[in-house]
Amino acid sequence: MSKKVTKIGVLTSGGDSPGMNAAIRAVVRTGLYHNMEVFGIMRGYQGMIDDDIVPMHSRSVANIIQRGGTILKTARSKDFYTPEGRKKAYDNLKKHGIDGLVVIGGDGSFRGAQKFSNEFDIPCIGLPGTIDKDIAGSDFTIGFDTAVNTAIEAIDKIRDTADAHDRLFIIEVMGRDAGYIALHSGIATGAEHILIPETKTDIEAVVDSLEEKERRKKLVNMIVVAEGDETGGANEVLTIIKKRLPHLDTRVCILGHIQRGGSPSCLDRLIASRLGYAAVDCLIEGKHNIMIGIMNNKLHFTALDKAVKAKQKISEEWMKIVKILAS
Amino acid sequence: MSKKVTKIGVLTSGGDSPGMNAAIRAVVRTGLYHNMEVFGIMRGYQGMIDDDIVPMHSRSVANIIQRGGTILKTARSKDFYTPEGRKKAYDNLKKHGIDGLVVIGGDGSFRGAQKFSNEFDIPCIGLPGTIDKDIAGSDFTIGFDTAVNTAIEAIDKIRDTADAHDRLFIIEVMGRDAGYIALHSGIATGAEHILIPETKTDIEAVVDSLEEKERRKKLVNMIVVAEGDETGGANEVLTIIKKRLPHLDTRVCILGHIQRGGSPSCLDRLIASRLGYAAVDCLIEGKHNIMIGIMNNKLHFTALDKAVKAKQKISEEWMKIVKILAS
Amino acid sequence: MSKKVTKIGVLTSGGDSPGMNAAIRAVVRTGLYHNMEVFGIMRGYQGMIDDDIVPMHSRSVANIIQRGGTILKTARSKDFYTPEGRKKAYDNLKKHGIDGLVVIGGDGSFRGAQKFSNEFDIPCIGLPGTIDKDIAGSDFTIGFDTAVNTAIEAIDKIRDTADAHDRLFIIEVMGRDAGYIALHSGIATGAEHILIPETKTDIEAVVDSLEEKERRKKLVNMIVVAEGDETGGANEVLTIIKKRLPHLDTRVCILGHIQRGGSPSCLDRLIASRLGYAAVDCLIEGKHNIMIGIMNNKLHFTALDKAVKAKQKISEEWMKIVKILAS
Amino acid sequence: MSKKVTKIGVLTSGGDSPGMNAAIRAVVRTGLYHNMEVFGIMRGYQGMIDDDIVPMHSRSVANIIQRGGTILKTARSKDFYTPEGRKKAYDNLKKHGIDGLVVIGGDGSFRGAQKFSNEFDIPCIGLPGTIDKDIAGSDFTIGFDTAVNTAIEAIDKIRDTADAHDRLFIIEVMGRDAGYIALHSGIATGAEHILIPETKTDIEAVVDSLEEKERRKKLVNMIVVAEGDETGGANEVLTIIKKRLPHLDTRVCILGHIQRGGSPSCLDRLIASRLGYAAVDCLIEGKHNIMIGIMNNKLHFTALDKAVKAKQKISEEWMKIVKILAS
CATH class of the missing domain: 3.40.50.450 (Rossmann fold)
Incomplete structure (x- = not known):
């Protein structure tokens, strides 16, 4: 007892x-x-x-x-x-x-x-x-809920300037092993691609899609990438995009530690x-x-x-919703 | 078909x-x-x-x-x-x-x-x-989630001035039939009493408790009241408190329509x-x-x-937590 | 010395x-x-x-x-x-x-x-x-600067709902003797009328203007009134408007003590x-x-x-700007 | 005419x-x-x-x-x-x-x-x-005023985590030719060092001061650096600090484009x-x-x-205030 x-x-x-x-x-x-x-x-x-x-x-x-x-x-x-x-x-x-x-x-x-x-x-x-x-x-x-709200407030601000300049922004959020912050903040801000460790990232398909959008002048794009995505993060994604789409006005923003603080x-x-x-x-x-x-x-x-780190299965449904809603 | x-x-x-x-x-x-x-x-x-x-x-x-x-x-x-x-x-x-x-x-x-x-x-x-x-x-x-976050941001601000002046604030939030905004925002801001339509409000017990706290100089109090509480709202609560505790520095703040707007x-x-x-x-x-x-x-x-208006049962547990955590 | x-x-x-x-x-x-x-x-x-x-x-x-x-x-x-x-x-x-x-x-x-x-x-x-x-x-x-920014954040939220409903909102901000919070927050949120203690408020002219706008279906109006305006505040303004324009969907919002707090x-x-x-x-x-x-x-x-309370002269220019920009 | x-x-x-x-x-x-x-x-x-x-x-x-x-x-x-x-x-x-x-x-x-x-x-x-x-x-x-307020909100969040971990943060804000965002946001958040293009940055003196503070266990430090500072920015400052103070828990945060957007x-x-x-x-x-x-x-x-870019003289007084208030 x-x-x-x-x-x-x-x-x-x-x-x-x-x-x-x-x-x-x-x-x-x-x-x-x-x-x-x-x-x-x-x-x-x-x-x-x-x-x-x-x-x-x-x-x-x-x-x-x-x-x-x-x-x-x-x-x-x-x-x-x-x-x-x-x-x-x-x-x-x-x-x-x-x-x-x-x-x-x-x-x-x-x-x-x-x-x-x-x-x-x-x-x-x-x-x-x-x-x-x-x-x-x-x-x-x-x-988690605070972090993801901090992220969307920051991304909403970035969208203002992305929209003003017709620029592509690659935004890196926290999440070394889990893509939840990226997934939630990406959906909530209408990001067009969300790269997370839980799913295999086909970076060439992402660039194909950007290229296709560039052709039909569908501008203003945001890609949200979790720091733990297998591509390596926002700077690595930028390098790949720059190689194939050198004329695209592309910027990186790494939100960093602001996601840990705040009320x-x-x-x-x-x-x-x-x-x-x-x-x-x-x-x-x-x-x-x-x-x-x-x-x-x-x-x-x-x-x-x-009570270990759990790489949970991200629902297929959500990844489909992302694609449809950002179109 | x-x-x-x-x-x-x-x-x-x-x-x-x-x-x-x-x-x-x-x-x-x-x-x-x-x-x-x-x-x-x-x-x-x-x-x-x-x-x-x-x-x-x-x-x-x-x-x-x-x-x-x-x-x-x-x-x-x-x-x-x-x-x-x-x-x-x-x-x-x-x-x-x-x-x-x-x-x-x-x-x-x-x-x-x-x-x-x-x-x-x-x-x-x-x-x-x-x-x-x-x-x-x-x-x-x-x-709902936005409204309740708007409410807590406003109440956090009120707490600054409540704390600076050792004042009692009676804060009215929206909710004609449901006390959820009051309950959630009250717990999240550490309010000492939360008055909602779902539970019977013993206003005399509330005033007793204020009186007792006044005696032991436990100052800074916040009461969050749903507009639909059977007391009638913040102004009515003020009237009752003023009658029994006329010397208490008490103010009313009705958050109103700011709770409907915002990102x-x-x-x-x-x-x-x-x-x-x-x-x-x-x-x-x-x-x-x-x-x-x-x-x-x-x-x-x-x-x-x-899909009708549901006056859900507010868990007894939550009301107990409110009491313990605000003590 | x-x-x-x-x-x-x-x-x-x-x-x-x-x-x-x-x-x-x-x-x-x-x-x-x-x-x-x-x-x-x-x-x-x-x-x-x-x-x-x-x-x-x-x-x-x-x-x-x-x-x-x-x-x-x-x-x-x-x-x-x-x-x-x-x-x-x-x-x-x-x-x-x-x-x-x-x-x-x-x-x-x-x-x-x-x-x-x-x-x-x-x-x-x-x-x-x-x-x-x-x-x-x-x-x-x-x-002052914080208070006025708190006010505009609140009024921006109210505007969301005013706009959704095509409603008139009368918003009372702090300022018993000075209309600065009302003036600055009113201009910054595009309010159509700003009522302050420093200038004589011609409330009948305000109602005339509302009536005229109602006729040409120019909806969504916001009036910002300082608590110290000689009309007596938002509730008094509402009473006057209701008498002449009973069908107008009009609401009052008194921002209150949230204006004192915050970072x-x-x-x-x-x-x-x-x-x-x-x-x-x-x-x-x-x-x-x-x-x-x-x-x-x-x-x-x-x-x-x-270093006394100064009822400063509000520039005529600003009052003209208010009128032109809200048109 | x-x-x-x-x-x-x-x-x-x-x-x-x-x-x-x-x-x-x-x-x-x-x-x-x-x-x-x-x-x-x-x-x-x-x-x-x-x-x-x-x-x-x-x-x-x-x-x-x-x-x-x-x-x-x-x-x-x-x-x-x-x-x-x-x-x-x-x-x-x-x-x-x-x-x-x-x-x-x-x-x-x-x-x-x-x-x-x-x-x-x-x-x-x-x-x-x-x-x-x-x-x-x-x-x-x-x-400018919006950008600097965005910066201080972000830095306030970083301070939460800096304080929780007793970490040094080097925060880079915008300003390629002008240090105003860095100066204002640095003072307003109580940063201990502010590095701007308008003044010669004695980076060795900064590291000396960090070393001295480390000795007397005065922890939690924030350095705000303008991107246009002659040191080259936050990452360059980090490299220098790491060389002399390898045990110090030091992180970089580059605020980036969030400073351009927002209401x-x-x-x-x-x-x-x-x-x-x-x-x-x-x-x-x-x-x-x-x-x-x-x-x-x-x-x-x-x-x-x-109406050209003006590298204005930053008042000596302000730089002195920074030093005294952060002590």
């Missing part, structure tokens, strides 16, 4: 994503509501090792639900890969009496949590916080609040070493070692 | 909502892709009666996916309530050879479509376009694109008099006479 | 405005750069009376340049109107050794500073922080930074009891008792 | 900038108000040569004041550099009876106008439309409206071959051949 959890730690790990603060707030306030003590662990697992651990109060999380970034900061910790690092982390948790952990991050962070909880008796609950929406076991990840969208704040609340509930119920996701609008629990 | 549909009309009806243009674009381009002729009907059913009907081309819907409002305009038509009005509308459709209709709007618009298709042999497909998310048969409605969010553009595409597919497949919604991320078909 | 100022206090007073935090940051960091001690005084003059005074460090103002509201909070203090209140405030300043004061606020705040510095030997520097841009001696006030615009952050920096310079140079403004892009000094 | 101008053409040329549509609207409506015929010339000077010239009505410019880009499109025309091209352009203008021209663009566009009006008897009025604010004879250019700010809409109105006035008064700017809030006229 699991012991009652009374002191919990919360940390953010890996790449930051908008809504992490809303999740922290939910964990802290729900913990306090259940008369737990709650500790914020700074800079992910590194803060556990460095004993950079601070008590959290209701006021600590006031006025943060709308803020991007993470007040607990985040980092990738090399030390945590070593048994010595994890032992030190455990000792620090014990020192504070922390007997439950909430980890907000991506699949790398969950692997760390899994390893840690295999070695030590601290139940860990993972919450999917990544802009890439690439975690098995959840329809949503905290930050979270309504959806991301709701998801984060719901998951943060559920995380504490799970610790109370004695659950351990699971990631909490949302599937079909219900909470969904996945063992941490199954 | 249903005849093959070859000329379709598309209209927007009732209150406008962000994403309607994205839906129009999808209907037009999907229709053209299937070699149909597509007509835009201006100002909802009134345009059918007035023969304000224009042919749509691929260019007609270029550069509108990101625009708020509706290029087809919208109106409420009294004439369409009369048999004579509907007959005239039918004659105009026939004149153009239109043999299928896509209606983007709310439950009132669907009732009109239902009545019309009962009398005449024009198959009608309804798409849920309303900021209120109050239609049975769909987890989403075109415009649609990514989610609304995707939903609108998917539904617009599906509408034409349904007409091709011989479906008629249904509303297409999305449930559990799948297309969901509801007979038009069942 | 003035003594050297070594410890300064900074406070925000009156209505909050976006950019106040940027000004606080500039005062604090410039003070520290000159080896002064800097204190933050909470809730305006009331914090002086209540001894709610905290030492400020470089970190205290990190990451606030982009935040709306004011980290020092603001309030209107009745106690400060009394000699006893001001004496108490002075005693508290002396206790901390504060020998110079920077007051960020509007004309009411400057009157308080003037009175205080007449009675006690604390030099006061005023910085114009108000969204209304109604202070003599400065072309800009901290917060400051680039211009407001620059002005605030420049003025905050200059305030400390002025204290060092022995200047006292002046407001620092910017005129013709140069710093401009006005005696605090002259 | 100059002949009365009765038919005018308006075009946008060079890089597009937000607010160009507001200027077009003002030219068209002011022209119509004075009973002129107004023609829109597509794609800058190229449209004059290709006779891509369309009559403009009041409705042609409805609902565009808030749109980015330019409805007249823009292009750089090689043909216009040749006498034959200009002759053809002139013949086309004559064919339509156009006897006055308004050119909205940058210094390159003005050189073209100057050359053209030297050869032919068409008075030309230039309006400064460029995001770079680098034209002699005007304190403002149409588009214009209030200030840009006002400037554009005022200048567009004035342009027609000037043609009526018989002025020719001047650029209209705004200096010290008054209209300012500069001979087109003097």
Whole structure:
């Protein structure tokens, strides 16, 4: 039978994503509501090792639900890969009496949590916080909706200038392994081609289509490419296009890190609040070493070692819609 | 067996909502892709009666996916309530050879479509376009996500000044019959009380809680109230609070029509694109008099006479989360 | 000869405005750069009376340049109107050794500073922080540019729905004594009539013009009215219009407090930074009891008792431009 | 004595900038108000040569004041550099009876106008439309304020993630010859170093300062660099920093073309409206071959051949403020 959890730690790990603060707030306030003590662990697992651990109060999380970034900061910790690092982390948790952990991050962070909880008796609950929406076991990840809205706002701006100049823009969005940001932002901005890692990119067919459009003076084109597409990204696509269509006025725009920041969208704040609340509930119920996701609008629990990066199948239907609607 | 549909009309009806243009674009381009002729009907059913009907081309819907409002305009038509009005509308459709209709709007618009298709042999497909998310048969409605994000951006701004002055703000959002905008925007902004038509509002308990917080100097409060809450709205809530807590610095802010406009969010553009595409597919497949919604991320078909305003049960869980997280 | 100022206090007073935090940051960091001690005084003059005074460090103002509201909070203090209140405030300043004061606020705040510095030997520097841009001696006030951009974003959204429905909207913006927000936001959104306190409003002529436009089916109208216009505001204008044009679909939207909040615009952050920096310079140079403004892009000094609310003459030219461009 | 101008053409040329549509609207409506015929010339000077010239009505410019880009499109025309091209352009203008021209663009566009009006008897009025604010004879250019606000919104987002990770970001903004976007956006976001073409960049001193800050654990740094800075831009700065500080977590973000698009700010809409109105006035008064700017809030006229790219002196004071406020 699991012991009652009374002191919990919360940390953010890996790449930051908008809504992490809303999740922290939910964990802290729900913990306090259940008369737990709650500790914020700074800079992910590194803060556990460095004993950079601070008590959290209701006021600590006031006025943060709308803020991007993470007040607990985040980092990738090399030390945590070593048994010595994890032992030190455990000792620090014990020192504070922390007997439950909430980890907000991506699949790398969950692997760390899994390893840690295999070695030590601290139940860990993972919450999917990544802009890439690439975690098995959840329809949503905290930050994806904001990132994709940031992307479309930027692409809408680029379209203004693309349209004014009758230019082709190749726009690279984030997504090393997953094409969701590219797919959603591409459809939502009426991009004519969307290049993602999940599908084989026939770059010659793309250039054929551009050539054909150039002939019938169908101008203003936008191509959205995920950074992880097998072509290599926007600059590589530009090189290929330039070779065959040297006269086409073509520009590259790499949206970059603006996609990670900014005030979270309504959806991301709701998801984060719901998951943060559920995380504490799970610790109370004695659950351990699971990631909490949302599937079909219900909470969904996945063992941490199954909460891996998922290269989901992108529906054929969507790729057909892209083609028809951009015509 | 249903005849093959070859000329379709598309209209927007009732209150406008962000994403309607994205839906129009999808209907037009999907229709053209299937070699149909597509007509835009201006100002909802009134345009059918007035023969304000224009042919749509691929260019007609270029550069509108990101625009708020509706290029087809919208109106409420009294004439369409009369048999004579509907007959005239039918004659105009026939004149153009239109043999299928896509209606983007709310439950009132669907009732009109239902009545019309009962009398005449024009198959009608309804798409849920309303900021209120109050239609049975769909987890989403075109415009809701944008409206709720507009609301939270406005409330975030109000919080700045609420916080600077230690003031209580009573913020009224749209939602005559449904409290979804209030619920989502209230949770997402950390409002301390959320008053919605779906639950009984114990206004005295709200004032008790404010009084108690005033005593322990827990300042900065925000109350979000749906216009359709049984208290009557923000001004009525103010009157009640002023009576019992006259010294509290309390202000009202009614967000109003800004919630209807603005560039649609990514989610609304995707939903609108998917539904617009599906509408034409349904007409091709011989479906008629249904509303297409999305449930559990799948297309969901509801007979038009069942696609009514739904006062859905707001989960108890959410109301509990509101209370805990705002504490 | 003035003594050297070594410890300064900074406070925000009156209505909050976006950019106040940027000004606080500039005062604090410039003070520290000159080896002064800097204190933050909470809730305006009331914090002086209540001894709610905290030492400020470089970190205290990190990451606030982009935040709306004011980290020092603001309030209107009745106690400060009394000699006893001001004496108490002075005693508290002396206790901390504060020998110079920077007051960020509007004309009411400057009157308080003037009175205080007449009675006690604390030099006061005023910085114009108000969204209304109604202070003599400065072309800009901290917060105006943000407020007017917030207003136009809201009005752009309203225009979407006005256009979709062919509706008339009467939009009330802030400005009790000054019509600048109305004038600038009205021109920038193409409003057809702009009603401001600085000019006599011929409301009958406005209704005549609406009637004439209704006749020639020139629809979609927006009227922007300053809350301080002599008609009394949007609701009063509606009543008058409804009497003569009962069939016109007319709605009111009162933008309200959203105009006070939000992340400051680039211009407001620059002005605030420049003025905050200059305030400390002025204290060092022995200047006292002046407001620092910017005129013709140069710093401009006005005696605090002259830094009053200025009902500036609105150029005839602008009113003519409004009429021509909205036609 | 100059002949009365009765038919005018308006075009946008060079890089597009937000607010160009507001200027077009003002030219068209002011022209119509004075009973002129107004023609829109597509794609800058190229449209004059290709006779891509369309009559403009009041409705042609409805609902565009808030749109980015330019409805007249823009292009750089090689043909216009040749006498034959200009002759053809002139013949086309004559064919339509156009006897006055308004050119909205940058210094390159003005050189073209100057050359053209030297050869032919068409008075030309230039309006400064460029995001770079680098034209002699005007304190403002149409588009600069929007571009710089777009930049700070993007940089604010980057700061969220910079802060979460304690990372150094090198952010490149537009400005090939002028550092204004970098200067203003850098100050407004609290960047620690701002590298611009107007001042000599001591990159070694920048790295020294980073090294020193790294030693005292003063993390989170942002460097804003104008693309035209003599270091060569963000990637070049990165290379230099990496050489000396290989362990520093440093990233590059190139904002790119998002800075050109988007809905214009209030200030840009006002400037554009005022200048567009004035342009027609000037043609009526018989002025020719001047650029209209705004200096010290008054209209300012500069001979087109003097309206050149101005490398203005950046005030020493500002560079000092940057250093103090970011400390």
